[in-house]
Amino acid sequence: MSTQTGIGYDSHRLTPGGPLVLGGVRMESEWGLEGHSDADVLTHAIIDALLGAAGLGDIGQQFPDTDETWRDADSVELLEAVAARLHDAGLAARHVDATLMLEAPKLGAHRDAMRERLAGALGLDPRHVNVKATTGEGVGFVGRGEGAAALAVATVEPLVAL
Numbered sequence: 001m002s003t004q005t006g007i008g009y010d011s012h013r014l015t016p017g018g019p020l021v022l023g024g025v026r027m028e029s030e031w032g033l034e035g036h037s038d039a040d041v042l043t044h045a046i047i048d049a050l051l052g053a054a055g056l057g058d059i060g061q062q063f064p065d066t067d068e069t070w071r072d073a074d075s076v077e078l079l080e081a082v083a084a085r086l087h088d089a090g091l092a093a094r095h096v097d098a099t100l101m102l103e104a105p106k107l108g109a110h111r112d113a114m115r116e117r118l119a120g121a122l123g124l125d126p127r128h129v130n131v132k133a134t135t136g137e138g139v140g141f142v143g144r145g146e147g148a149a150a151l152a153v154a155t156v157e158p159l160v161a162l
């Protein structure tokens with residue numbers, strides 16, 4: 001077994017009222033994301049990328065939204081649970097790269113905090129969890145401010161190789 005990669009995508013609707021939680025960081029915003037958990041779209045995309053890399057299905061299979069355990073959950077706790085499931089499968093996260101698509105607010109001030117919180121959940125150095133952000137340039141559901149989306153790519157490696 002060698003290095004394996006996975007891709008993840010997620011989107012959530014924006015609704016009036018916060019808080020907005022992205023990459024495990026709560027930020028002041030007039031808009032928040034709607035969902036069963038804290039609707040942390042960035043963390044959800046990363047979770048799906050990791051599960052994909054590990055061949056463990058997807059977030060809906062691992063954490064069904066019929067399971068009340070995860071209602072209003074902090075998605076970083078789900079990420080920690082994913083790290084544990086990877087470990088059980090003899091794998092460990094090696095690197096994550098993600099792009100958040102959101103019209104506002106600007107995320108530059110929160111980027112390092114997101115990298116640190118996400119990396120901490122995965123037992124990685126923050127330099128191995130890259131977070132990028134882009135807007136929709138006024139086009140599509142992101143550009144119109146109707147929602148946020150995120151894409152992520154993750155690499156996992158067998159535990160023995162670490």
Ligand SMILES: [Zn+2]
Pocket residue numbers: 010011012035039040041044
């Ligand atoms: Zn989600």
